Amino acid sequence: MEALYERLAGAASGLSADGAIRVRAQYEPVAGVGAPVAPPTVKVKQTVKDPATGKDKEVDGPGQLFEKRWVGGNAVQVVLLDQRQSQANRCETALLEAVDLGEAVVPHLALHVTAQGRELRMTNLDAPHRSRDAYFRDALDEAGVKFDETDTGRALRDAGTGDVRPFLESAPSDLVFGIWDSHRKRRVQLKVPRTYTSEMVGLHPxxxxxxxxxxxxxxxxxxxxxxxxxxxxxxxxxxxxxxxxxxxxxxxxxxxxxxxxxxxGVTVQAIERNATLAMAGLRALRFGDAPKEYVRAGRALLAALALLGDRLAFAAPAVRLRSGCDLLLVSERIEWVGRGREGVAVTEPLELDTAGQALELFEFARSRAEEAGLVWSKEPVRLWPNAQVQQAIERSFRLEGIGEAEGE
Structure with a gap:
C-alpha cells in the first residue's frame, strides 16, 4: 500500500508522468441485455402543435437526454443514464454511510433538526450546495452564534483559491466534488472545480x-x-x-x-461508466504557506478520498440508479493514464478493485497527512437551524389536511 500511496502522492503534485486515474466499466440490465432501463426524467424543450393557431411552438415538458458522441471513432447516439452531479452524489452518500458506520473518518458539517417529532440531519455530503449551502449559512452553533461567525464558519467563508486549507480540514469532500459559494453575496465568489468526474450512458438507445x-x-x-x-x-x-x-x-x-x-424505458446496446480523477485538478489546489510535506500529503489524501468514494459507490456487483434501472457490473478496468507516446496515452492497470482496498489506502493517506501536520476531527461540526429555517422545515412536515395529488 505504501508504494501505491507514494505513486498517488507524486501524481497529485505533478511530480510524475501520471496525469489521471481512469475507470472504465461495462454494465447490463439485471434482466439481461436488451431489457429496458429507465433514464432520468428531465425538463426538455418539445415542439407541439398550438391548437389555437395550428402552428408549431416550443414548450417545456418531461423528457430524456439524448445526444451524439464519438465512440471508437464513430458518431454514436447515447442516452444519459446518470449525469456527473448524480454520480458525485452517489459517492458522497456512500462516504457518509461509511462515516456513520465508523468505517472512515471524514470531517463534515452536520445540521440537526427536530420537526414534528422527527429527528433530521443534513450534512455537506448530502446538501445541494455542499458546505456552501444556504442551510449552513442560516445555521447556528450550540451557543446560538451564526455559523459564518464561528471559527470554522469564518475560515470557510473567507477561504480563497490561494489557500483552501479550511476545506481540507473541515469539509474535504468539497474539494473532490466541487463547490461554488453562490449563496454569499460578493463580487468574487469562491469556485473550486470537481477533480473527480463520473458518468453513465447507454449506447444506441x-x-x-x-x-x-x-x-x-x-x-x-x-x-x-x-x-x-x-x-x-x-x-x-x-x-x-x-x-x-x-x-x-x-x-x-x-x-x-x-x-x-x-x-x-429505453433499450440500449451497451451501458458504460467512465470516471476520472484528474491530477491537474489536485495539483491546482493551493494551501497558502503550508509546508511542502503538508501540501503533498493533503493532495494525496484528497485523491485517496475520491477513490474511496468511487469504490464504495460502484465496486459492488450491481448498482441501482433508480426504479427500473438496476444494473449488473460485467467488466471494469481501473488504470493509470500517463503522458502519451507516439500519439497514444500510456495506461497501466491500477489494482484497487474493492472498497476494502480503497479504505486501506485512504487510512494510510490519512496517517501520512496527520504526520505532516493535518488535524482531522473525528466529530462533525454540529449545527442547528435558525428560527426562520426551523419554522419553514416545520411547515414542510406538518399535516394540513387533504391535498391535490401532483401526479401518479
Whole structure:
C-alpha cells in the first residue's frame, strides 16, 4: 500500500508522468441485455402543435437526454443514464454511510433538526450546495452564534483559491466534488472545480413507450369531489356544488385512472461508466504557506478520498440508479493514464478493485497527512437551524389536511 500511496502522492503534485486515474466499466440490465432501463426524467424543450393557431411552438415538458458522441471513432447516439452531479452524489452518500458506520473518518458539517417529532440531519455530503449551502449559512452553533461567525464558519467563508486549507480540514469532500459559494453575496465568489468526474450512458438507445393508469378495487362512485375544511366529499357532475374546490376524485387518491400512453424505458446496446480523477485538478489546489510535506500529503489524501468514494459507490456487483434501472457490473478496468507516446496515452492497470482496498489506502493517506501536520476531527461540526429555517422545515412536515395529488 505504501508504494501505491507514494505513486498517488507524486501524481497529485505533478511530480510524475501520471496525469489521471481512469475507470472504465461495462454494465447490463439485471434482466439481461436488451431489457429496458429507465433514464432520468428531465425538463426538455418539445415542439407541439398550438391548437389555437395550428402552428408549431416550443414548450417545456418531461423528457430524456439524448445526444451524439464519438465512440471508437464513430458518431454514436447515447442516452444519459446518470449525469456527473448524480454520480458525485452517489459517492458522497456512500462516504457518509461509511462515516456513520465508523468505517472512515471524514470531517463534515452536520445540521440537526427536530420537526414534528422527527429527528433530521443534513450534512455537506448530502446538501445541494455542499458546505456552501444556504442551510449552513442560516445555521447556528450550540451557543446560538451564526455559523459564518464561528471559527470554522469564518475560515470557510473567507477561504480563497490561494489557500483552501479550511476545506481540507473541515469539509474535504468539497474539494473532490466541487463547490461554488453562490449563496454569499460578493463580487468574487469562491469556485473550486470537481477533480473527480463520473458518468453513465447507454449506447444506441431505442425509445419505448408505456401505458400507466390505476384500478380502483371498490369502483369509487362519482368522478369528482369537493375539498372541504375537514377533508372532501363526493359531488355529482362536474359543476361547483359548494364553497370548496372541485377536483377529479383521482386528485385526492381515489377513483379510476384509465391507462394513458407515456414515456417508457429505453433499450440500449451497451451501458458504460467512465470516471476520472484528474491530477491537474489536485495539483491546482493551493494551501497558502503550508509546508511542502503538508501540501503533498493533503493532495494525496484528497485523491485517496475520491477513490474511496468511487469504490464504495460502484465496486459492488450491481448498482441501482433508480426504479427500473438496476444494473449488473460485467467488466471494469481501473488504470493509470500517463503522458502519451507516439500519439497514444500510456495506461497501466491500477489494482484497487474493492472498497476494502480503497479504505486501506485512504487510512494510510490519512496517517501520512496527520504526520505532516493535518488535524482531522473525528466529530462533525454540529449545527442547528435558525428560527426562520426551523419554522419553514416545520411547515414542510406538518399535516394540513387533504391535498391535490401532483401526479401518479
Amino acid at each position: 431505442l425509445s419505448g413507450k408505456r401505458a400507466a393508469g390505476r384500478f380502483d378495487k371498490w369502483n369509487f362512485p362519482g368522478d369528482h369531489v369537493e375539498l372541504t375544511a375537514d377533508g372532501w366529499r363526493p359531488v355529482e357532475g362536474t359543476g361547483k356544488k359548494g364553497k370548496g374546490k372541485t377536483l377529479r376524485a383521482s386528485a385526492v387518491g381515489h377513483g379510476m385512472i384509465p391507462p394513458v400512453e407515456g414515456m417508457g
